[in-house]
Amino acid sequence: MKKLLSLLFLVFILLSACQTKQSRKDKIIQSPNIIFILADDLGYGDISCQGQTKFKTPNIDAMAAGGITFTQHYSGSTVCSPSRSVLLTGQHTGHTPIRGNKRDEFGNWPLPANTKTVAKMLKEKGYTTGAFGKWGLGYTGSTGAPNEQGFDEFFGYNHQTLAHNYYPYFLNHNQDTIWLEENEGTAQGIYAPIPIHQQAIKFIENNKNKPFFMYYPSIIPHAELFAPEEYMEKYRGKLLPEKKYIGSDEGHPRFKAGGYGSQPESHAAFAAMINLLDDQVGEIVAKLEELGIEKNTLIIFSSDNGPHLEGGADPDYFNSNGPFKGYKRDLYEGGIRMPMIAYWPGKIKAGSKTNHLSAFWDFLPTVAELTGAQQPENIDGISYLPTLLNTGKQAQHDYLYWEFHEKNGRIALRKDNWKLVRYDVLSPEITTTELYDISTDIGEENNQAEQQPELVKELLKLMKDARTKSEVFTFE
Known part of the structure; x- marks a missing residue:
């Protein structure tokens, strides 16, 4: 009898150990995946659920219908690099390391090696991290390169000036240069947002069984204005009067990096580009559903700053800044108040809206609270998780702050x-x-x-x- 009791006790201990191990495994698997989709120069009014009438964004609209819309959400800055620095560090432009679109002799001014980013924070919690699109916070080989700032994988434009062009000669995959061939029988190369998107989808597939953070900074609809022909056909001749733009290349889509290509149908191109972006958002959601992980994935959609005026863009024609004054490089609402939609089936109340005052620097502390990660000290953000999940008391900002170093300050x-x-x-x-x-x-x-x-x-x-x-x- 004594031996039997000892044996039963041993079996109990072994079963408990196995259950504890399985419980820990389940906890890791159930840690929410996080996807942040960042459009480039997309205005508050450039999506149809927020007033756009000249074209539709059904997939983004579907996220809003199934999630929560923030009506008072602000970007980190009114231009690219500092806005991204704010998003990833949780510090506004009075504190974040990159406060403007400054360059050194090699490229964008790099984030310092000791920068504490949301990607580094999540890696400490066991997350796999990937970035796909436009980086702009440090060139390959610098301390600011994506792989040096917490991202396991990067595919896209390392340098933001190169991201002016939609048919580039190359993209970066981690430390490697990926040369893009010209399409057979045409003067064009490969439309970069497409292979970038394919790599992002592949990242989701490869990490379906473990927690991941995917940062998806699309270059759409940043100048220049180009879209694949299949999308141009949908809008050609429908957004009149057209606006013709003469760039620095006299019509050729592949030329010296940094300039803007000519576009005889800028209105059609702009609508076509956002149509493609909307399709890509839909494909990300569809892939999560196909893999059965949509209920364990938080998706946030926003834009880095207000609508631009370069490359043939016509924000007044499209009412891109909605009811607000100002454009990119302005600190009026049109330059910094952004669309922001969060989608998480079963966790976020469908079709909800909030006027909670929030900004890019709140993303890091929100993720920290969501995952139990240890957030860095000296950040400016506050978590908006209580607003997302409609639980607990929502903290409020004392104030929001922006500085812009161009245009005489x-x-x-x-x-x-x-x-x-x-x-x-x-x-x-x-x-x-x-x-x-x-x-x-x-x-x-x-x-x-x-x-x-x-x-x-x-x-x-x-x-x-x-x-x-x-x-x-x-x-x-």
């Missing part, structure tokens, strides 16, 4: 419903000061600075205290 700060905007800050003799009540004046038309001197004084002090000095991105 621009600064903006939002506190509650008040927004202070200053232009030409590098020339004090001509600096402008504008104060708007965003709750009643979303078009920023009624400057109340003279009527609210004490409030202006308070917000100016917050502006001054919101930043630390940078030896690289000087702003004095």
Whole structure:
């Protein structure tokens, strides 16, 4: 009897150990996958669920219908590189390492080696990490290269200037250069968003049985304006009057990197590009469903800054900035208020909306709370997970802050419903000061600075205290 009891006890211990091991395995597998889709220069009004009437975005709309839409969400900056730096570090442009589109002799100014990114944070939690699209935070071989900043795999444009061109001669796969051949019988090469998307889908397939973070910074619809012919056919002659753009190549789609190609049908091209982006969003969702992991995957869709004016773009024709004033490089709402949709079947209430005040620097702490990861110190973001899941108390920002180093310097700060905007800050003799009540004046038309001197004084002090000095991105 004694031997039997000992044997039973041993079996119990072994079974418990196996169950504990399996429980840990299940916990890892059930850690939510995270996908962040970042459009490039897509305006607040460039998706049909937010007012676009000249074309449709059914797949993005479906995410909004099945998830939550943030109506007061802001990008990290009003141009590419700093906005991405903010997103990945959880620090606004007063603190994040890359605060402008500055270059050194080799390419985009690189993130320092000691930068704590969301990818590094998630790798510590056992996540596989991949980035597919436009990087712009450090060239191959630098401390800012994707593989040096926490990404296991990268495929796309390492340098953002090269991402001006949709038919490039090469792309980067981790440290390797992937040369793209010309299409047989044509002057064009390969339309880069297509192989980038294929690699992203492959990444999802390869990591279906373990937690992954996929950062998908598409180059669409950044200038220049080109789309594959099958998409152009859908819109050709339908968005009149057309806008012809003469670029630096006299019509040839492959030329010296950095310029913009000529486009005789810019309106059709713009709609076609967003059509392709929308299809790619739909294919990502469909792949998750095919693999049976859609209910364990959080998808967030947004854009890095407001609509651009280069390369034949015509944001006024499309009402790309919606009800807001300003474009890319502006710190008015049109330059920094972005579409933001979060989709997670079974976790996020379908068709919900929130006016919670949020920004790119909130993504990192949200992911940290979601996964139990240890977030870095000295970040500016707050988690919006309570808003996503409609549970718990949602923390609020004291204020939001942006600085822009071009155009003679621009600064903006939002506190509650008040927004202070200053232009030409590098020339004090001509600096402008504008104060708007965003709750009643979303078009920023009624400057109340003279009527609210004490409030202006308070917000100016917050502006001054919101930043630390940078030896690289000087702003004095």
